[in-house]
Amino acid sequence: MRTKKVKQAFEAIHQSNLIMTTPQIIRSEQPMVLEVGSGKGKFITELAKLHPDLHYIAFEKDINVCYRILEKQEALLLPNLTIVQDDANALLSYFEPKSVSKIYLNFSDPWPKKRHHKRRLTAETYLKMYETILVDEGELEFRSDFEPLYTDSLEYLMTSRFEVYWANTQCEAREAVSEYEEKKRKESPIYGFKAKLK
Numbered sequence: 273m274r275t276k277k278v279k280q281a282f283e284a285i286h287q288s289n290l291i292m293t294t295p296q297i298i299r300s301e302q303p304m305v306l307e308v309g310s311g312k313g314k315f316i317t318e319l320a321k322l323h324p325d326l327h328y329i330a331f332e333k334d335i336n337v338c339y340r341i342l343e344k345q346e347a348l349l350l351p352n353l354t355i356v357q358d359d360a361n362a363l364l365s366y367f368e369p370k371s372v373s374k375i376y377l378n379f380s381d382p383w384p385k386k387r388h389h390k391r392r393l394t395a396e397t398y399l400k401m402y403e404t405i406l407v408d409e410g411e412l413e414f415r416s417d418f419e420p421l422y423t424d425s426l427e428y429l430m431t432s433r434f435e436v437y438w439a440n441t442q443c444e445a446r447e448a449v450s451e452y453e454e455k456k457r458k459e460s461p462i463y464g465f466k467a468k469l470k
C-alpha cells in the first residue's frame with residue numbers, strides 16, 4: 273500500500289507514550305484481541321469502544337499510517353486499546369505464547385506477485401507466529417476484496433494448525449468496519465473466513 277508521508281509522524285510517535293515502538297511484552301487482565309496491519313485504526317477503535325471488557329491491540333508497521341491512529345484522539349482515550357508501530361515479524365517480542373484470544377487480518381496487502389507471497393500476512397511464517405501467541409482454540413478472522421489472497425490463504429491454512437469453520441465470498445458488514453472495507457465494499461465482493469486453532 274502506498275502511504276502519504278506525514279512530516280511530523282516520526283516525532284509525534286516517538287514523543288507519544290501511547291504508541292509502543294520498541295518490543296515489550298503486552299499483558300492484560302482482559303482477553304487480548306489483535307489486529308495485524310490495522311491501518312488507520314477505524315476497525316479496532318470501534319471494537320474497543322463496543323467491548324470495554326476486551327483489550328485490543330492495533331499492530332501497524334507504517335509510521336505514517338500509525339500517525340493517523342494517533343490523530344484519532346478518541347482512540348487515545350480508550351484504556352482498552354494499545355497501539356504498536358512495528359512489523360508483524362516482531363510479534364513474538366510483544367506477545368507471550370498462548371496470550372491472544374483472537375487475531376483479525378483486514379484487507380491485508382495482497383502481494384500478487386509470486387515472489388512476494390512470503391510477505392503476505394497469511395504466509396507460513398506469520399501463521400506459525402499466530403499459532404504460538406493464540407490461546408487454545410484461539411481464532412483468526414480474515415477479510416479481503418482480493419480473491420486470490422482469499423483462496424491462497426485458505427490453502428496456506430491447510431498445512432497449519434488452523435481449522436477453517438466458516439468461509440464466505442459475499443461477507444456482510446460486521447459491527448465495525450475498517451477504512452478499506454468501507455471503500456472496497458462499494459466495488460467488490462468481500463471474501464472472508466474464520467479459523468480456529470486445532
Ligand SMILES: C[S@@+](CC[C@H](N)C(=O)[O-])C[C@H]1O[C@@H](n2cnc3c(N)ncnc32)[C@H](O)[C@@H]1O
Binds near residue numbers: 308359378379453
Ligand atoms: C491495505 S491496508 C489495510 C488496513 C486496515 N486493516 C483496513 O482494513 O483498513 C494494509 C495495512 O497492513 C500494514 N501491514 C502490511 N504488512 C505488515 C506487517 N508485516 N506488519 C505490520 N503491518 C503491516 C500496512 O502498512 C497497511 O497499513
